[in-house]
Amino acid sequence: MSTNASQNAVYARIRKNPRFAELVSKRQGFATLLSVIVLTIFYGFFMVVAFNPNLIGQRLSEGSYVTVGIAAELFMFIFFWVLTAVYVKRANGEFDAITTEIIRDASKEVK
Amino acid sequence: MLARLNLALLALLVPALSFAGDAISATEKQPLNLHAIGMFVLFVSMTLGITYWAAGRTKSASDFYTAGGGITGFQNGLAIAGDYMSAATLLGLTALVYTKGVDGYIYMIAFFAGWPIILFLMAERLRNLGKFTFADITSYRLNQGKVRTMAAVSSLTVVCFYLVAQMVGAGQLIKLLFGLDYNIALFVVGALMMVYVTFGGMVATTWVQIIKACMLLAGGTLVMVLAMSQFGFSFETMMGQAVSLHSLGEKLLFPGTLLPDPITALSLGLGLMFGTAGLPHILMRFFTVTNAKEARKSVLYASGFVAYFFNVILLMGFAAIIIVGQNPEFFEGGKIGGKVIGGGNMIAMHLAKAVGGNLLLGFLSAVAFATILAVVSGLALAGAAAISHDIYARVIRKGKATETEELRVSRFASVGLGLVAIVLGIAFEKMNVAFMVALAFGIAASANFPVLILSMYWKGLTTRGAVAGGYAGLVAAVLLVVFSKSVWVTVLGNAQALFPYDQPALFSMPLAFLITFIVSSLDNSAEAQAERAAFDDQYVRAQTGFGAAEASSH
Numbered sequence: 245m246s247t248n249a250s251q252n253a254v255y256a257r258i259r260k261n262p263r264f265a266e267l268v269s270k271r272q273g274f275a276t277l278l279s280v281i282v283l284t285i286f287y288g289f290f291m292v293v294a295f296n297p298n299l300i301g302q303r304l305s306e307g308s309y310v311t312v313g314i315a316a317e318l319f320m321f322i323f324f325w326v327l328t329a330v331y332v333k334r335a336n337g338e339f340d341a342i343t344t345e346i347i348r349d350a351s352k353e354v355k
Numbered sequence: 356m357l358a359r360l361n362l363a364l365l366a367l368l369v370p371a372l373s374f375a376g377d378a379i380s381a382t383e384k385q386p387l388n389l390h391a392i393g394m395f396v397l398f399v400s401m402t403l404g405i406t407y408w409a410a411g412r413t414k415s416a417s418d419f420y421t422a423g424g425g426i427t428g429f430q431n432g433l434a435i436a437g438d439y440m441s442a443a444t445l446l447g448l449t450a451l452v453y454t455k456g457v458d459g460y461i462y463m464i465a466f467f468a469g470w471p472i473i474l475f476l477m478a479e480r481l482r483n484l485g486k487f488t489f490a491d492i493t494s495y496r497l498n499q500g501k502v503r504t505m506a507a508v509s510s511l512t513v514v515c516f517y518l519v520a521q522m523v524g525a526g527q528l529i530k531l532l533f534g535l536d537y538n539i540a541l542f543v544v545g546a547l548m549m550v551y552v553t554f555g556g557m558v559a560t561t562w563v564q565i566i567k568a569c570m571l572l573a574g575g576t577l578v579m580v581l582a583m584s585q586f587g588f589s590f591e592t593m594m595g596q597a598v599s600l601h602s603l604g605e606k607l608l609f610p611g612t613l614l615p616d617p618i619t620a621l622s623l624g625l626g627l628m629f630g631t632a633g634l635p636h637i638l639m640r641f642f643t644v645t646n647a648k649e650a651r652k653s654v655l656y657a658s659g660f661v662a663y664f665f666n667v668i669l670l671m672g673f674a675a676i677i678i679v680g681q682n683p684e685f686f687e688g689g690k691i692g693g694k695v696i697g698g699g700n701m702i703a704m705h706l707a708k709a710v711g712g713n714l715l716l717g718f719l720s721a722v723a724f725a726t727i728l729a730v731v732s733g734l735a736l737a738g739a740a741a742i743s744h745d746i747y748a749r750v751i752r753k754g755k756a757t758e759t760e761e762l763r764v765s766r767f768a769s770v771g772l773g774l775v776a777i778v779l780g781i782a783f784e785k786m787n788v789a790f791m792v793a794l795a796f797g798i799a800a801s802a803n804f805p806v807l808i809l810s811m812y813w814k815g816l817t818t819r820g821a822v823a824g825g826y827a828g829l830v831a832a833v834l835l836v837v838f839s840k841s842v843w844v845t846v847l848g849n850a851q852a853l854f855p856y857d858q859p860a861l862f863s864m865p866l867a868f869l870i871t872f873i874v875s876s877l878d879n880s881a882e883a884q885a886e887r888a889a890f891d892d893q894y895v896r897a898q899t900g901f902g903a904a905e906a907s908s909h
């Protein structure tokens with residue numbers, strides 16, 4: 245894919261902008277944190293399924309059919325989805341605002 | 356007998372995005388179902404109308420591959436959900452909960468958990484770097500010819516195996532639900548798919564998927580609500596009866612035979628999670644939206660619909676234990692606990708009939724057919740894009756093909772893929788094709804995903820590394836599936852499997868990463884230096900979207 249010279253100049257300017265480094269480290273840090281949370285809970289749950297299956301069928305309270313497994317899974321469905329909502333809100337708001345600003349500055353300087 | 360049924364179900368469910376296998380093929384053709392056919396005709400006329408409208412708006416390559424990049428996040432979210440939830444989700448997973456209880460729920464979370472990861476690590480970079488196919492991203496700063504050829508080969512392998520599994524399942528399901536002959540059913544599916552894709556491109560395919568997703572969500576919800584009303588909407592009442600009536604009893608609440616050992620559990624989790632992130636038809640959907648903002652929203656909506664629907668299926672499966680499992684009408688010879696009429700995959704359909712009569716059964720059958728059509732259309736489009744955009748336009752013509760020529764090739768490719776799907780579907784009618792979807796996911800996770808993610812995140816990636824790792828993942832995934840029980844024993848008739856697990860991802864995916872890493876690191880050619888240097892500009896574009904493909908205006 246060919247990129248023309250003026251586009252490369254903009255890329256170079258964006259790279260030099262300290263706001264770009266800030267955007268990348270903030271967003272990447274946030275995305276990594278959320279990924280680690282999801283992966284830890286998910287594979288943690290799978291480890292319990294693999295190594296201690298009896299815990300999965302344990303009831304939360306006497307006479308109820310809501311087990312540890314069912315409650316944990318329902319929690320994951322809801323919590324993971326809430327995390328996606330949190331990421332989308334912050335990325336589409338805060339992070340995209342910085343992005344727009346960075347691109348505007350870099351394009352202006354080139355012209 | 357029960358063990359065999361379980362085995363058949365497991366085979367069906369390993370590829371839960373598809374459905375196939377002997378639970379269906381062992382069944383008889385059913386009488387013509389007029390409600391179902393009526394509703395299906397309605398769906399087809401609606402989608403053909405949309406295709407006619409879409410054909411008028413499909414002029415450029417961008418229109419054809421990505422609907423001009425003008426789909427909104429909400430629309431794309433529905434379409435992704437439509438692409439992702441196949442008839443197996445509805446039929447196979449309901450049946451899994453019905454027979455194995457909470458095992459089915461564990462399976463569903465594995466199918467869901469990939470989505471947040473795709474959002475956090477990939478969605479915005481995919482949109483910012485890609486144009487029509489995911490090979491646009493992997494070949495962004497690498498050798499176009501070699502990397503695109505590799506990506507196209509593995510994409511087409513994934514698409515073909517997936518397509519055949521869908522077609523065989525479709526033929527058997529339609530025979531069962533509509534009373535149509537297997538071959539006629541394949542021609543109907545293949546012909547409709549060709550019409551949607553060839554004339555309407557991504558616009559028509561997207562709308563077919565959106566309509567189907569709405570039908571699936573509405574149909575499932577209706578069945579679930581009607582079923583739950585029989586228990587006064589009480590989960591506890593329903594579960595109490597289910598546990599006391601089911602042959603597994605209390606074991607319904609514990610993990611069972613589906614995840615017999617930690618390796619299987621882990622390999623399955625990896626394969627489903629990262630296989631999803633390497634499926635060409637799913638990745639392609641990220642290029643249909645306006646910008647990274649909408650790409651993120653797509654995942655938010657898609658994962659919301661998927662999560663919701665999986666929970667609906669859990670309730671349907673448990674309710675069916677009482678409503679279907681205790682009704683002699685649904686068992687052969689009226690013997691409760693005997694063989695379910697139409698096979699294990701018919702549980703959801705029987706439940707619809709029990710709670711809503713023939714009308715609801717007809718509706719749900721039409722939903723199942725629509726679901727198959729939407730999934731095969733998405734697959735055919737992704738395959739056609741790999742042939743026309745990657746192989747023809749970039750590798751053979753080296754970027755010199757005109758848009759008209761490229762479009763013509765993509766239309767021929769769609770028709771060709773449709774014919775291949777019909778022919779292979781007929782050839783594989785009697786075979787257990789369950790392994791094909793396991794293979795598709797395995798290849799997607801082992802050949803597509805490692806190269807794709809490294810191309811976006813790792814500066815050190817070079818052409819040699821990407822090509823070596825990609826082909827290694829492809830070959831390893833294919834070999835491990837061939838040596839696994841589902842091919843080596845079930846298809847080839849050997850006594851003992853050489854590879855003891857069904858899902859190859861835990862082994863083939865790390866291998867692909869390792870080889871890509873080693874070969875790239877040892878590569879000191881001038882080309883490799885230039886490729887590493889080009890990463891910096893790619894990185895800025897991936898992060899900011901500056902220079903990304905824009906939506907064409909209509």
